[in-house]
Amino acid sequence: MANSPSGDSVTDRLVRVLETFTPTRTVQTATEIGRRAGLPSSTAHRVVGELVDAGLLDRDAEGRIRVGVRLWELATRSSLPLRVRQAALPAMERVQARVREHTQLAILEQDEALFLERLSSPEAGANITRVAGRLPLHASSSGLVLLAFADAALQERVLSRPLRRLSPRTPTDPAAVRRKLAEVRRLGHAIAPGYIEEVSTGVAVPVRDDSGRAAAALSVVLPVDAPPGPALEELHRAARDVERALAGHDRRK
Amino acid sequence: MANSPSGDSVTDRLVRVLETFTPTRTVQTATEIGRRAGLPSSTAHRVVGELVDAGLLDRDAEGRIRVGVRLWELATRSSLPLRVRQAALPAMERVQARVREHTQLAILEQDEALFLERLSSPEAGANITRVAGRLPLHASSSGLVLLAFADAALQERVLSRPLRRLSPRTPTDPAAVRRKLAEVRRLGHAIAPGYIEEVSTGVAVPVRDDSGRAAAALSVVLPVDAPPGPALEELHRAARDVERALAGHDRRK
DNA sequence: AGTAGATTCCCATTCAACGGGAGTTCGAGT
DNA sequence: ACTCGAACTCCCGTTGAATGGGAATCTACT
Numbered sequence: 001m002a003n004s005p006s007g008d009s010v011t012d013r014l015v016r017v018l019e020t021f022t023p024t025r026t027v028q029t030a031t032e033i034g035r036r037a038g039l040p041s042s043t044a045h046r047v048v049g050e051l052v053d054a055g056l057l058d059r060d061a062e063g064r065i066r067v068g069v070r071l072w073e074l075a076t077r078s079s080l081p082l083r084v085r086q087a088a089l090p091a092m093e094r095v096q097a098r099v100r101e102h103t104q105l106a107i108l109e110q111d112e113a114l115f116l117e118r119l120s121s122p123e124a125g126a127n128i129t130r131v132a133g134r135l136p137l138h139a140s141s142s143g144l145v146l147l148a149f150a151d152a153a154l155q156e157r158v159l160s161r162p163l164r165r166l167s168p169r170t171p172t173d174p175a176a177v178r179r180k181l182a183e184v185r186r187l188g189h190a191i192a193p194g195y196i197e198e199v200s201t202g203v204a205v206p207v208r209d210d211s212g213r214a215a216a217a218l219s220v221v222l223p224v225d226a227p228p229g230p231a232l233e234e235l236h237r238a239a240r241d242v243e244r245a246l247a248g249h250d251r252r253k
Numbered sequence: 254m255a256n257s258p259s260g261d262s263v264t265d266r267l268v269r270v271l272e273t274f275t276p277t278r279t280v281q282t283a284t285e286i287g288r289r290a291g292l293p294s295s296t297a298h299r300v301v302g303e304l305v306d307a308g309l310l311d312r313d314a315e316g317r318i319r320v321g322v323r324l325w326e327l328a329t330r331s332s333l334p335l336r337v338r339q340a341a342l343p344a345m346e347r348v349q350a351r352v353r354e355h356t357q358l359a360i361l362e363q364d365e366a367l368f369l370e371r372l373s374s375p376e377a378g379a380n381i382t383r384v385a386g387r388l389p390l391h392a393s394s395s396g397l398v399l400l401a402f403a404d405a406a407l408q409e410r411v412l413s414r415p416l417r418r419l420s421p422r423t424p425t426d427p428a429a430v431r432r433k434l435a436e437v438r439r440l441g442h443a444i445a446p447g448y449i450e451e452v453s454t455g456v457a458v459p460v461r462d463d464s465g466r467a468a469a470a471l472s473v474v475l476p477v478d479a480p481p482g483p484a485l486e487e488l489h490r491a492a493r494d495v496e497r498a499l500a501g502h503d504r505r506k
Numbered sequence: 507a508g509t510a511g512a513t514t515c516c517c518a519t520t521c522a523a524c525g526g527g528a529g530t531t532c533g534a535g536t
Numbered sequence: 537a538c539t540c541g542a543a544c545t546c547c548c549g550t551t552g553a554a555t556g557g558g559a560a561t562c563t564a565c566t
């Protein structure tokens with residue numbers, strides 16, 4: 001044994017440690033982290049200690065570990081998600097004020113839909129998406145929009161892999177998804193009734209960049225029985241605003 | 254020379270690399286990063302390469318480096334700032350809708366005010382605060398509130414250090430700041446006219462936890478000549494909502 | 507008092523990380 | 537076309553920082 005006989009670099013290990021944290025598991029003991037990251041106990045304690053010293057992780061009074069505020073700060077202050085989010089926020093607020101349901105912003109990341117922001121009114125229903133959470137591309141309205149307006153290579157890659165079923169109504173047949181994508185391209189928006197939870201319908205529109213690809217997706221979660229028309233109209237208007245805001249920022253820089 | 258003759262661990266270096274990114278400097282070349290982080294060129298290129306492989310940094314088509322989406326995701330999905338932010342967002346939106354000026358949320362971090370969120374209406378004036386940006390405690394309304402309702406040790410520490418002047422009206426005399434803090438405690442809010450920029454006044458209220466300390470600060474940036482009364486009223490109401498939301502979350506967990 | 511888990515400490519081993527330096531690529535200036 | 541500088545890549549001998557098994561200590565719960 002010596003410097004990483006397991007064949008992974010220090011950087012890899014740090015990432016593995018950070019990956020043990022999830023939206024639902026935000027505090028862990030050092031031993032737990034080690035177990036989940038596949039590190040020997042003594043190593044795990046040392047690595048976690050280093051990260052705490054560096055401020056990337058925080059240790060609370062009981063010795064439990066959580067992700068550090070400093071890491072959030074470093075990651076947030078110069079990241080792309082923040083720029084997109086800031087450009088989209090005013091438009092999202094308007095949508096949210098009018099439609100009064102969950103309003104979301106997602107981008108494409110590693111073949112999944114990554115949610116950058118979510119505004120929720122108290123009266124809106126349940127919603128499994130979370131900020132910094134992910135959903136499969138074929139099973140969410142946001143994902144379908146991102147996929148429909150992405151390059152062909154990505155579409156093939158996604159469709160060639162098994163399509164996970166999240167609810168009885170999730171489309172898992174590649175041919176069916178392909179048809180759905182064609183429909184999304186034709187209509188300029190995606191409607192996903194019950195794909196994730198049977199009680200709700202996702203409605204999404206693309207935010208296009210100048211090459212025509214979807215830079216992001218704006219979406220709203222409606223009850224299944226609600227008419228999607230008014231929300232769609234708001235979303236389309238909002239998408240135009242976001243496109244303008246993003247283009248404006250780019251030009252200025 | 255060998256494994257870090259400079260005496261810093263790998264973790265330290267990674268943090269130093271991440272620290273070279275700031276809100277205004279979001280893309281750099283690998284060489285620039287190395288120079289700023291104090292790393293030899295070949296080392297810098299290797300370290301940056303590792304971080305890119307791990308997904309913490311992204312390399313664009315021209316070979317320039319920016320902070321990776323993946324880092325944002327890891328840092329955001331389980332961090333404390335996100336929880337506070339989610340609890341505060343609805344209340345902030347209401348303040349923003351009524352006051353129509355920059356509305357901000359800050360917490361105490363390493364003896365400075367760290368801004369977690371900022372909502373801005375298009376018609377509002379300039380504002381130097383940024384999401385994930387920082388301001389000195391004595392020079393911002395948010396900072397004064399955080400400091401006034403913090404423990405005495407922190408107050409002494411901050412006041413014993415030189416107080417930076419951001420504008421001609423920034424209070425830099427420890428005695429003056431001490432008087433100001435007493436006033437903030439008495440009134441339950443802070444007003445900072447022209448402390449940062451001469452044209453604007455910060456107005457802030459504390460979000461208290463059950464021990465009475467300020468868990469966060471809600472603030473609004475007004476033109477200097479605007480009356481602070483209406484904004485203060487909105488802020489106080491919002492702070493109560495946020496306090497309730499935070500307590501509710503804690504209890505549920 | 508006993509048990510199980512988390513944590514800290516110790517230390518011999520060793521290979522991954524280090525960085526100087528040489529070479530390559532690229533673009534801007536003349 | 538040529539020069540110059542900056543950014544980047546590759547090579548390679550050196551070496552000490554990182555590693556992890558094991559034992560001891562410290563909890564907390566029974």
